[in-house]
Amino acid sequence: MAGSQGRGSAGAVVLLGVVLLSIILHSDATIYTVGDQGGWTFNAAAWTQAKRFRSGDQIIFKYSPALxxxxxxxxxxYKTCRVTRGSRFFTSGNDRVILRKGTNYFICSVVGHCAAGMKLAITAI
Known part of the structure; x- marks a missing residue:
């Protein structure tokens, strides 16, 4: 019986270690609001300039979900301004996305909006 408790305790310690490591790795993540005070809108691509994004950083899209x-x-x-298979939709007006390593692409799928510049490509290292 004592041996069983030891193995369970070791498992709990490992789990705790994994949780703590996850917190530490994400604690240095930066949170960005797309477009800053202007929010997610047309010609937001310029907003990415002079920013260095990392995998795990969070971006928040703020916008009117009615628009x-x-x-x-x-x-x-991204290039064609079309929703492709496997695309993920966000519609709350206050959407939080965690960036993955590589280039992350976003568009507004309302007719004409992407073509008018409501799209964003963010490369995270």
């Missing part, structure tokens, strides 16, 4: 949305797309969706 816009955010769709995480692949490079084809």
């Amino acid at each position: 816009h949305n955010v769709v995480a797309v692949d490079v084809t969706g």
Whole structure:
């Protein structure tokens, strides 16, 4: 019986270690609001200039859900302004996305908005 408790305790210690490591790794993540005070709007691409994004950073899209949305797309969706298979929709008006390593692509899928510049490509290292 004492041996069983020891193994359970070791498992709990390992789990605690994993949780703490996860907190430490994400504690240095930066939180950005897309477009700063202007929020997610047309010509937001300039907002990324002079920023250094890292994998794990969080970006928040703030917008009126009656007027816009955010769709995480692949490079084809970004270039063509079309929603592609596997795209992820956000519609709350206060959407939080964790950046993954590489280039993360976002568009507004409301007709004409992406073509008018409501799209964003963020490269995270």
